[in-house]
Amino acid sequence: MDMIFAFLRTTFAAIVVTIALGGSAMADDAPLKIIVHPGQSDADVEQILDFAARSGRPVAIEVGQATTVSPGTAIPIPAAVAGNTGTTPATFSQVTSTQAVSQAPASSPPAALAPAAAAPAPAPAPMTPTPEMMATDMGMAKWSQFSAAFMRGATTALSGVGSLPTAMVMADEKLTEEGSSHGRVLLLALSTIAAAATATLILRRLIAAAFTREVPQGGRMTGIIGQSLRRMIGDLASVAFFLVATRFVFDLLGPQGEATTRMVRSIVTAIIVASLYVSLARLLFKKNHGGRSLVPINRPEWHFRILVTYGLISAAIAEMARLAGAIGIDSLIIDGWFLTGNTLLTLLKLYWFIGGRNDIRDAFISDNPGIVRRVAGNLLPEFYVVTALALWLICVLFAGTPNSARWIFAAGTTQMALLALPILALGAHALVDDFTRHHERVRGAGLGSSLLASLRVLCAGAVWIGGLHLITAIWSPFMGGQAADATGWILWLERLSFAIVASWAVASFIWHYSEALAPSPAIMLPGHEDQNEKRQTSRLSTAMPVVRNLALGAVLAVGALVILSALGVNVAPLLAGFGVLGLALSFGSQALVKDIVSGIFxxxxxxxxxxxxISTGSQQGTVEQIAIRSVRLRHHNGPIHTVPFGQISSVSNYSRDWGTIKFQLKFERESDPELIRKTAKKVGIAMLDDPEFGADFLVPLKMQGIQDITETSIVVRFKFTSLPGNPSIIKREAIKRLISACKAAGLEFASNAVTVKSRGEMHDDAAAATMLQPLAPVASSA
Known part of the structure; x- marks a missing residue:
């Protein structure tokens, strides 16, 4: 059901496109009718005729009747008219457009156009048509013209099919005159093809045995392309050898008649053309040693069979038409054969595009596509269906005309170009992308990989622009009187394409180069602070995101102006308007301007x-991103703080050059400070010798002194100086080692327990007895 709806939708679109494009083309081929009224001078008529001749369309001249004359009276025709056409006005009975020469004042008619005898009669005032009437007439005229051309094409196709027996009789007569027959032709062709094919197969086996080597198993695109190209070269060499072998074998069979020779060579040529299509299908869809095809598409075997079938039908139709022209069959019958074959090919293409639309879409979109590629991939199958139907309708509309063969050739070439363009563009993109990835793996990301990334865009864009030139060159001879307009439209499209590709390439280079210089935006997850190695960043890598955004904005602005200029829009008023708008925004958004300027400084x-x-006074955290107007800080507890630059009055940076870390430990009051100092020194020396922490120390761990003495403990301060990056890790390791070393040295850490001490036991016992004596009773008054 989905296939039916897709087919109906694309068929309707194709009919609309064909009516829009084919109608104008048919209008160009129709004669231009010029009505000469009495009162026109020879110079005016000659000027109009020269203008009409330059349009490239046939010219029909008709003399207007402005006077009442008898049936036998002849109206003289100006010399300019007689010199430019030799056809009487009655000859031009079917016209599609009318261009009337403006009538001169009746007060001064020239003698050449004046009637011999008759008084001028007043002509009735013509009715002025309304715009609605004119639009209706034009629409009806176009539809009538379209339906008439379609019926003519259908009639031509039916007549061509019905004339097949007649053509066979003519071919049999030619063979009979030479003493040959269809059986003999078929036997000669099969003998020639069999002998040449056997020789070609033997040669391929010998070459394969002589040059067999181990093919590296790899997934690189260059390896896949290399294997496919080697197979393509082998196939083309085999086809060339087969062509030479067929000529040699046919010459060995002895001289034959002219008609027999032509028929045998037509069969052989059809086989060779079909072999070229097979080679192309093997290049695109044949799996390599790694199990991948050049075009990464699902069901490559199915697409292989479709393309081979397309090649066989195309080769058979082309050679049959060429042979028919050689033996003298009427060209109208040949047009019917061409149209019938084109209909078969169109049905095959519709089956291909609709049945394989999911494969085509997935192959074009590929992995990790952008939004443009995703949209284009979803529309590509329906675009193919629309173009196939539109090109077939064009062939039907122009069947039976003098240039029908050229129309059919142009339609077929355009369809093949449209099929090849996405494959070539994606192939160029994938090839350069493979070189880019290999360069990044070997030498790292940098200027070279960024240039290759922009070259990838340029190669793909060059393929599309080249395809546009090819299609333009194919259809430019059929533009007729609208050639100038079409040329201007094509030039505009070329400028637009160049602007888009150039802007895209520059933006791609800026983006990839900034990504190579800027740090990766990796978010440190909780619990992984110690495992993640912190990397010291440079000023360029820090400023690059801001520079990248500004540069991309400038590229987009310039590209938009170039595109608007290509569209014919005058950009000077836009620049002036943007200047005034920027001035107004600068006054109205002073806080925004302050943030941007502060950030720049x-x-x-x-x-x-x-x-x-860093710490900005109110907020602190690790700098994760620097934007145009703000900085994003990640607090060590997890929250993200976005601080505008204009609100930062001062910055405290804890990650520059070096840092001194101080911490305190509490010991019992009876602890020996000298023993604590020596123990801390031993721990500091041991950490200097540790390969994991030694390189980070600038000043080793040591005891700074006694910080305070409380009722229960002495507070000792320790410190060390290290490089920025992991001070908390070194601090935790130092405290852990100090605890172990102090316990080993007999140093006790202070506790929160309260101890009560006295001078002797007697006093303690008396105090206790006093506390235990019962209280004396209190006397109460009555």
Whole structure:
């Protein structure tokens, strides 16, 4: 059901496109009717005729009747008219457009156009048609013209099919005159093809045995393309050898008649053309040693069979038409054969595009597509269906005309070009992308990989623009009187395409180069702070995201102006308007301007970089992103703070050059400070010798001194100086080692327990007895 709806939808679109395009083309081929009224001078008529001749359309001249004359009276025709056409007005009975020469004043008629005898009679005032009437007439005229052309094409196709027995009789007569027959022709063709095919197969086996080598198993695109191209070269060499072998074998069979020779060579040529299609299908859809085909499409065997069938039908129809023309069959019958074959090919293409629309869409979209590629991939199968139907309708409309063969050739070539363009564009894109990835793996991301990324866009764009030129060159001879308009439209489309491709390439280079310089936007997850190695970033990598956004904005703005200029829009008023708008925004958005300017100065002064831990007074955290007007901080507890640059009065950076870490430990009051100092020194020396932490120390761990003495403990401060990056890890490791070393040295850490001490046991016992004596009773008054 989905296939039926898709077919009906695309058929309707194709009919609309064909009526729009084919109607104008048919109008170009129709004669241009010029009505000469009495009162026109020879110079005016000659000027109009020269203008009409330059349009490239046939010219029909008719003399208007402005006077009442007798049936036998002849109206003289100006010399300019007689010199430019030799056809009487009655000859032009079917016209599609009318261009009337403006009538001169009746007060001064020239003698050449004046009637011999008759008084001028007043002509009735013509009725002025309304725009609605004119639109209705034009629509009816176009539909009538379309239906008439369609019926003519259908009649031509039916007549061609019905004339097949007649053509066979004519071919049999030619063979009979030479003493040959269809059986003999078929026997000669099969003998020639069999002998040449056997020789070609033997040669392929010998070459394969002589040059067999181990094919590397890899998934690189260059390897896949290399294997496919080697197979294509082998196939083309085999076809060339087969062609030479057929000529040699046919010459060995002895001289034959002219008609026999033509028929045998037509059969052989059809086989060779079909073999070329088979080679093309093997190049695109044959799986390589790695199990992948050049075109990464689902069901490659099914598409292989469709393309081979298309080649067989095309070769058979082309050679049959060429042979028919050689033996003298009427061209109208040949047009009917062409149209019938084109109908079969169109049905095959519809089956191909509708039945394989999911495969075509998935192959074009590929992995990780952008929005443009995704939309184009979803529309590509229906576009193919619409173009197939539109090209077939064009062939039907122009069947039976003098240039019908050229129309059919142009339609077939256009369809093949439309099929090849996405394959070539995606192939060029994939090939350059493979080189880019290989360059990044070997040498890392940088300027070279960024240039290759922009080259990838340029190659794909060059394929599309080249295809546009090819299609333009195919259809430009059929433009007729609208050639100038079509040329202008094509030039506009070329400028637009160049602007889009150039802007896209520059934007791609800026994006990839900034990505190569800027740090990866990796978010540190909770619990992974110690495992993630912090990387010191440069000023360029910090400023690159801002520069990238500004550069991309500039490229998009310039590209939009170039595109608007290609569309014919005057961009000077737009630039002036944008200037005034920018001035108004600068006054109305002073806070925004303040944020942007402050950010520029913060970045220029290198106040902080991505990955550094800073404090802005009110907020603190690790810098994760620097935008045009704000900085994003990740607090160590997880929250993200977005701070506008205009609100930052001062910045404290904890990740520059070096940092001194201080911490305190509490010991019992009786602990020996000298023993604590020596123990801390031993721990500091041991950490310097540790391969994991030694390189981060600038000043080793040591005891700074006694910070405070409380009722129950002494507070000792320790410190060390290290490189920025992992001070918390070093601090935790130092505290852990100090605890172990102090316990080993007999140093006790202070506790929160309260101890009561006295001078002797007697006093303690007396105090206890006093506390245990019962209270004396209290006397109460009555």
């Amino acid at each position: 913060f970045i220029a002064e290198d106040a902080f970089r991505i990955g550094e831990y």
